[in-house]
Amino acid sequence: MTSAEVPGMELEHITELSTPITELAIDDGDPEKPVLWAFFDGGPPQTVLANTGEHFAGESTASFQNAARSQRSLQVAGLEVEADGADIIVISSSGGVRRLTGHGTPVTTLGLFPAAGEPLLMSGSGGGSIRIWNPRTGEVLRRSQRCQVSVLLTFAGPDGGVRIASGGRTGELCVWNPLIPGSSKAGPVSTHGFSDRVARTDLLDRGSLVSTLTEMLRPRHGDAPTVITVEGAWGSGKSTLLELVKRRLSTKPTKLLPGPRLTLFRADLMLWRSELKALKPPKRPQ
Known part of the structure; x- marks a missing residue:
């Protein structure tokens, strides 16, 4: 230029x-x-x-x-x-x-x-x-x-x-x-008096953002797994945003089968048993 x-x-x-x-x-x-x-x-x-x-x-x-x-x-x-x-x-x-x-x-x-x-x-x-x-x-x-x-x-x-x-x-x-949009009004989000309940109505007009996230997360053949993080202050609407996206997704999340919860201790125990079994010598024929 x-x-x-x-x-x-x-x-x-x-x-x-x-x-x-x-x-x-x-x-x-x-x-x-x-x-x-x-x-x-x-x-x-x-x-x-x-x-x-x-x-x-x-x-x-x-x-x-x-x-x-x-x-x-x-x-x-x-x-x-x-x-x-x-x-x-x-x-x-x-x-x-x-x-x-x-x-x-x-x-x-x-x-x-x-x-x-x-x-x-x-x-x-x-x-x-x-x-x-x-x-x-x-x-x-x-x-x-x-x-x-x-x-x-x-x-x-x-x-x-x-x-x-x-x-x-x-x-x-x-x-x-200078006729350039600035950020003079930008600042921390005040959350005084907010609750942590998910809002049922999109009062912040986040429809465009919800549509974009929904399209990104919609499953397609051959797509690699997608991970998106939503960050913000407490009470700023993260849970509400995720709930709105969830409602638009046609494919429901897979439900986990009932069974014992996989904890860090159980995972370590399973790996330890697997290694022990591999090191154990085979039995000699009688």
Whole structure:
């Protein structure tokens, strides 16, 4: 994919601060009005409403949930990443090396971009561009060509999607919408008050998943045995999902014949007797 074919980002607003920005932080104590903090060398920080870019004159608790400074190396998706001039070097756990090219000027900062599944890599350069990469494939997913970049920060926008705030030596504080679905709302499943009884109705609309699992488990001639694990927190619906799949399977599970239960002790005893019988010498004829 050439640079011209890479989708761009939407620049939502710019705030002129006229002083080189060295660090950014987000105070989202009020989810409706998150506040961006911009820090400078030798001067007091300035605050801006993250969703509008307007200067913020109210009180902020400064309970930062996310803060960022310029960094030229980090870990993402189990990979070691570091800036090398205008390129980015990605080193896998096995020692493989991949070089990501595309920035026309030296990379000044790296960061993590939250996304469904594994996080992505974002990078900014002194020449005024931001790029979002898939670090495993080296593919550029989004790019910008505006605002000189020294530091990058992500936060949740008013629609719940991920936004990128960038700051640089010119004092421009930019907020971008990369138009990539993120995972800002992802988190642990709360199971307080749940019971362990199997639900009779599919309240979570898992019909597509049930159909897929049923098709995978349906016996076919010549197929090898199939094993599927269902993992999740207590009360998150594992048993209900398996019960829904079970109802759709036309072939009922084979019932075990009545008899003594095969325990680890019985299995060991059977093997021991078999070995003893093999070692016992045959009887001599009288």
